[in-house]
Amino acid sequence: MAVNEMFGKRLSVEDLVVASLKSEEKVSGYHADDVTPSIMGRFVLIQSYEPLQLIELKFPTKKELYFVLVSPKFEAPTKKMHTTHPGEIGMAHHVWNCSQVGALVATVLKGDMVGLGKAWSSNKIVEPRRGPLIPGMRLLRRLPFRLGPLAIPLVALASTPLSSLMMSPPDMPLPKHMIHAFLSHDNLKVSTKVLQLDRLGARRILD
Structure with a gap:
């Protein structure tokens, strides 16, 4: 997130989620339940991984x-x-x-x-x-x-x-x-x- 800010926000929110998923995959597996809400905030439904489909749930x-x-x-x-x-x-x-x-x-x-x-x-x-x-x-x-x-x-x-x-x-x-x-x-x-x-x-x- 910080690096993306430094280089003019070239990556979208979805791109940041994918990048974070790749990092987490090395540690504990390809799971978006932590990184997605950390980046996007609010509630997010992970509909699928291939392709990655995220649905925002508005409280x-x-x-x-x-x-x-x-x-x-x-x-x-x-x-x-x-x-x-x-x-x-x-x-x-x-x-x-x-x-x-x-x-x-x-x-x-x-x-x-x-x-x-x-x-x-x-x-x-x-x-x-x-x-x-x-x-x-x-x-x-x-x-x-x-x-x-x-x-x-x-x-x-x-x-x-x-x-x-x-x-x-x-x-x-x-x-x-x-x-x-x-x-x-x-x-x-x-x-x-x-x-x-x-x-x-x-x-x-x-x-």
């Missing part, structure tokens, strides 16, 4: 979306996590996950934060296998639902395990409960942030 401008991010000091390499994926997927779980993807798209476009959180946290294929590898994750998954309908856990199980809880506005006392979930397992250190949905993506910020 309603009249609504704001905040996340409480709690990151434990714990490493789970993406390549290692990928080895937990099942070789075969039963039809029932396949249909379930496809339904949740459809619900995810619909709730993003509607700005339905409760529905979005439920769809996002209903993975029956990947998360059940990866979750047990992360200390404190089971306890963490139970906590948010006790704190209200907007405290929905959105767990990203990648190279840096990241548990995020959707909330609006960002004034619910969640971080200390999340921190305790990790502290209760091997006294893991954690960092917390409250962030707003980025609708613009990577960009040059002038002083």
Whole structure:
């Protein structure tokens, strides 16, 4: 991104995504789920890889979306996590996950934060296998639902395990409960942030 800015923005956003994909391929595989939203911001549906087709999902401008991010000091390499994926997927779980993807798209476009959180946290294929590898994750998954309908856990199980809880506005006392979930397992250190949905993506910020 910075190099592209220095040379007059010769590459389009799509070109930057492709370049980033090539870099990530060397590290953990050809996956666009991280680099695409990092560059484009907002929500993006990856329709296909060959050819690469990206669909922007517009969250309603009249609504704001905040996340409480709690990151434990714990490493789970993406390549290692990928080895937990099942070789075969039963039809029932396949249909379930496809339904949740459809619900995810619909709730993003509607700005339905409760529905979005439920769809996002209903993975029956990947998360059940990866979750047990992360200390404190089971306890963490139970906590948010006790704190209200907007405290929905959105767990990203990648190279840096990241548990995020959707909330609006960002004034619910969640971080200390999340921190305790990790502290209760091997006294893991954690960092917390409250962030707003980025609708613009990577960009040059002038002083």
